[in-house]
Amino acid sequence: MALINEQQIAHQSVESIVSGATDVGIALASVMASARSEGLGVVPIGGIRRSPLEMVALLQLPKHTFPLAGVAMGYVDVPAHQKPRLPFETFRHNETYQTAGLEENIAQYNQQIGEHWQTTGRTDGESWSESVAGYYRHIYFPDVLDGLLKQGFGIDK
Numbered sequence: 001m002a003l004i005n006e007q008q009i010a011h012q013s014v015e016s017i018v019s020g021a022t023d024v025g026i027a028l029a030s031v032m033a034s035a036r037s038e039g040l041g042v043v044p045i046g047g048i049r050r051s052p053l054e055m056v057a058l059l060q061l062p063k064h065t066f067p068l069a070g071v072a073m074g075y076v077d078v079p080a081h082q083k084p085r086l087p088f089e090t091f092r093h094n095e096t097y098q099t100a101g102l103e104e105n106i107a108q109y110n111q112q113i114g115e116h117w118q119t120t121g122r123t124d125g126e127s128w129s130e131s132v133a134g135y136y137r138h139i140y141f142p143d144v145l146d147g148l149l150k151q152g153f154g155i156d157k
C-alpha cells in the first residue's frame, strides 16, 4: 500500500549522519579488503571532504547525499613498508573503557615506530604521539557542516 502524506525526517538529525557515516566506514573497509584480495592496492581518501560542494558538483550528487570517503585503487608500483601497529591493548576495551597501561603502551609504540621510521628514512624527529596530536590541533575540513546543510541534512536544530 502506498503511503500518502508521509514525510522523511531522519535526515534532519545528526543521528542519521552518524549512522550513515558508520555504514560508509563498513563499506569502505569491505571495498579495501576485497580489492586487496584481488591484488590491488588501495588508499582511502578523506580529502574528498576538503571542498565538499565542489565534489557534489563534480559527482553530480543529488540532495541528501554527501561525499564522505573516497578510495583510490590500482596496481602497486613500489610496495610500502608495513608499519608496526598500535598494540591491541591500547584500543581494546573489555566491558568498560580501559586506560590501564595506556601511557606505557604508547611510549613503547613511540619507540617501536621511531625505529621503523629510521629504516624508512623519515628523520623529522617527531614522535608518533606528537604527530597524531598535531592532527587534533586544527579542524581538518572546516567546510563539512556547510556542505551537509546545503545538501539538505540537518543537525537537530
Ligand SMILES: Cc1cc2nc3c(=O)[nH]c(=O)nc-3n(C[C@H](O)[C@H](O)[C@H](O)COP(=O)(O)O)c2cc1C
Pocket (backbone or CB within 6 Å): 043, 044, 045, 046, 047, 048, 083
Ligand atoms: C579514513 C582515512 C582517510 C585517508 N585519507 C587520505 C587522503 O585524503 N589522502 C591520502 O593521501 N591518504 C589518505 N589516507 C591514507 C593514510 O594517510 C595512510 O597512508 C594509510 O592509512 C596507510 O597507513 P597505515 O599503514 O597506517 O594504514 C587515509 C586513510 C584513512 C584510514
